[in-house]
Structure formats: structure tokens, C-alpha cells
Amino acid sequence: MNFRKLKKQKKAASTIEKPKYIYARYSHRVKAFITDMFMIYAPILYLIAYVVMNGKDDFQSSQLAPLFGVTIYGLIYALLLSKFGQTPGKKAYDMKVVDDRSGNNISFLRAILRFIAFLFTATTLLGLFLPFYRKDKKALHDLISGTIVVVEKK
Numbered sequence: 690m691n692f693r694k695l696k697k698q699k700k701a702a703s704t705i706e707k708p709k710y711i712y713a714r715y716s717h718r719v720k721a722f723i724t725d726m727f728m729i730y731a732p733i734l735y736l737i738a739y740v741v742m743n744g745k746d747d748f749q750s751s752q753l754a755p756l757f758g759v760t761i762y763g764l765i766y767a768l769l770l771s772k773f774g775q776t777p778g779k780k781a782y783d784m785k786v787v788d789d790r791s792g793n794n795i796s797f798l799r800a801i802l803r804f805i806a807f808l809f810t811a812t813t814l815l816g817l818f819l820p821f822y823r824k825d826k827k828a829l830h831d832l833i834s835g836t837i838v839v840v841e842k843k
Contacts, residue, residue: 709792711840712826717782718838724778730762759808767800775841789827789837799834806830 737758738748748754769776774785774794786803788795795803807830810816816829831837 710787710825710837711842713782713784713838713840715820715826717784718820721776721778721782721784724781725766725776728777729765730758733761733765734758763801763804766804767797770800770803771795771797779838783841784838785841786836786838789825789831789835795834795836799836803830803834803836806833 734748734755737754738745742748742751742754766776770786771794773780774787779785786795786800787793807828810829816832819832820826820828825837827837
């Protein structure tokens with residue numbers, strides 16, 4: 690074989706390669722977030738309001754109770770992402786949060802960083818519209834933490 694034929698074959702082989710990841714749809718990510726709010730966060734708030742405190746009036750007048758609830762939710766969220774790569778909502782939509790370079794599960798500290806970055810992103814609303822303009826569907830908290838949400842291969 691001559692050099693030109695080898696070069697053509699090499700180009701053809703490189704263009705046929707499948708993408709490494711199938712990126713999760715943004716609508717599914719939002720639905721998974723809402724599912725997690727109902728399955729994880731709402732029970733936490735209920736337990737804080739009615740078991741730890743004396744009811745909804747005490748909960749509403751407290752400034753520490755919602756912060757405590759968000760902290761517990763963040764720890765549970767980070768634990769689930771680091772151990773399984775997904776929360777119940779993400780599992781329902783066959784999604785997984787992985788490292789964008791290696792494709793492995795992320796560490797607990799990185800999952801906490803992702804959660805804190807998500808809180809910042811959600812309060813500014815800036816990063817939540819970013820996936821509409823990116824090919825890899827990354828939001829700002831994904832860019833900060835170096836993660837990506839992909840469709841789980843079965």
C-alpha cells in the first residue's frame with residue numbers, strides 16, 4: 690500500500706468513530722431535579738418542621754431550619770453522586786453524572802463542589818441557560834466541577 694491510501698483509510702476510520710458520551714437532554718435533567726426535590730428534599734423539610742421543631746410556624750420563623758435542610762440535602766446528594774453516580778431522579782431518567790475526562794464517578798468533595806456551584810448557578814439563573822447554547826449540554830455547575838450528565842448505557 691502506498692502512503693496516500695493509508696492516509697485516506699486513517700481519515701475514514703477517525704470520522705466513523707462514535708461519540709464517547711450520549712449527553713442527557715436538558716428537559717430530563719429538569720424532571721430529574723424535580724423528582725429529587727420530592728423524594729429527598731421534601732421529606733427532610735417535613736422531618737425538620739414536624740419532628741425536630743414544633744410545626745410549620747416555628748419552621749417558617751426560623752432562619753437556620755431551611756439552611757439545615759439544604760445542608761442535609763446537599764450531603765445526601767453528594768453521597769449518592771459519589772457512590773452511584775446518580776440520584777433517584779437521575780436513575781428514573783437513566784442519567785448519570787460522571788467526570789468529563791475519565792467517565793468515572795466523581796469524588797465526594799467534587800460532588801459537594803458541584804452542589805454548591807449548582808446553588809450559585811440557580812440563584813443567578815445565568816448558568817441554567819448555558820446548556821441551550823453548548824453542544825455537550827453542560828451547565829455552569831458542570832463546567833465548574835468538571836462533570837457531565839450522560840445517558841446511562843444499559
